[in-house]
Amino acid sequence: MLPARDRVAGLPELKGLTVAQLEQVFLDLGQKKYRAQQVYDALYVHRIPDVHGMTTLPADLRALLHERFRTSSVELESLQHSEDGTKKFLFALHDGRVIESVLIPSEMVEADGKPRRRTLCISTQVGCNLGCTFCATATMKLARNLSAGEIIDQFLQAQLHSEQPITNVVFMGMGEPMNNYDNVMQATSILNDQRTLMVAPRRTTLSTAGVLPGIVRMADEGRIIKLALSLHATTQETRVKLMPIAKKWPLDQVLETLDYYYKKTRKSVTYEYIVFKGLNDTLDDARRLGRMARRLPTKVNLIPFHEIDFTHPTGFSAELKPASPERFQWFIDRLREEDVRVLVRSSSGLDIDAACGQLALSAS
Numbered sequence: 001m002l003p004a005r006d007r008v009a010g011l012p013e014l015k016g017l018t019v020a021q022l023e024q025v026f027l028d029l030g031q032k033k034y035r036a037q038q039v040y041d042a043l044y045v046h047r048i049p050d051v052h053g054m055t056t057l058p059a060d061l062r063a064l065l066h067e068r069f070r071t072s073s074v075e076l077e078s079l080q081h082s083e084d085g086t087k088k089f090l091f092a093l094h095d096g097r098v099i100e101s102v103l104i105p106s107e108m109v110e111a112d113g114k115p116r117r118r119t120l121c122i123s124t125q126v127g128c129n130l131g132c133t134f135c136a137t138a139t140m141k142l143a144r145n146l147s148a149g150e151i152i153d154q155f156l157q158a159q160l161h162s163e164q165p166i167t168n169v170v171f172m173g174m175g176e177p178m179n180n181y182d183n184v185m186q187a188t189s190i191l192n193d194q195r196t197l198m199v200a201p202r203r204t205t206l207s208t209a210g211v212l213p214g215i216v217r218m219a220d221e222g223r224i225i226k227l228a229l230s231l232h233a234t235t236q237e238t239r240v241k242l243m244p245i246a247k248k249w250p251l252d253q254v255l256e257t258l259d260y261y262y263k264k265t266r267k268s269v270t271y272e273y274i275v276f277k278g279l280n281d282t283l284d285d286a287r288r289l290g291r292m293a294r295r296l297p298t299k300v301n302l303i304p305f306h307e308i309d310f311t312h313p314t315g316f317s318a319e320l321k322p323a324s325p326e327r328f329q330w331f332i333d334r335l336r337e338e339d340v341r342v343l344v345r346s347s348s349g350l351d352i353d354a355a356c357g358q359l360a361l362s363a364s
């Protein structure tokens, strides 16, 4: 007999399926269609982790589902706690690969002392093939896309380890979400479903390095989740050095595509901007960034650079350094003079290598 983990590894997932897909599952099993809604509610409304706990189903159907499907798509391997309250989850996948998710409590605190916002940073791929020079995940290369079930299960498993409800989701962990568009959107449709009450669309953000066909698709499909763009540079020359994807989709095309996105959706866009010492932190950068930010309603998230020495960077990556705190503040002040709405992303989880750009593991 196979050990339990190996038996489960070969089975299809129940998580990540929509009601319509579950209906097909039950029809194929020779069961009534209405069972689909019961299982959907058990998974996402009541968040029952195991089919044996789904007592709205008859015992023989529970046994059949247990035999044919796996209810967990990711399994917690380890959980690290940062001094600032950030939690980093290491999840194992059915094929032995691993991914990370990060739960970040907001710095905004309610009267009872509890953080007002709890944001889960979710991975969408195992590794990434976009090769951003400042990013630890890039050193892993791309192993595969995550399924919709593996994306949703990061939320469900992380919620079990959060005393308070997770309020926000950002697709900003490992991987480029636009390169796994269908699975990300399928997971999002379940996460944002009013019936499941997992997370509201306006509290869900997809962050892209600039995969322009994905931005156009989001606009054309009228997606209501938020869009963030990893900008990180104000000239094509610098952006190419930081993000090789800029060779394929240059900065002027990125800006034109965002104009299109805004025209179609009337939704604002967030620019993510890591401040590197001597590279993108000059007065000219602040002025160019100001011009870009004023093209449409935007806010700029300024992010301190988190060094990734643990990945043993070489070449241009090894030259990247964070701007000093004084220079960082100077850059904020210049942007505010440019009428830019600036927010500063904190360095939550730095002590456990869970801060922005630091997620990296050796893929099995």
Ligand code: SF4
Residues within 6 Å of the ligand: 128, 129, 130, 131, 132, 135, 136, 137, 138, 173, 174, 175, 176, 209
């Ligand atoms: S920053 Fe994002 S897109 Fe770039 S290599 Fe890292 S995970 Fe991929």
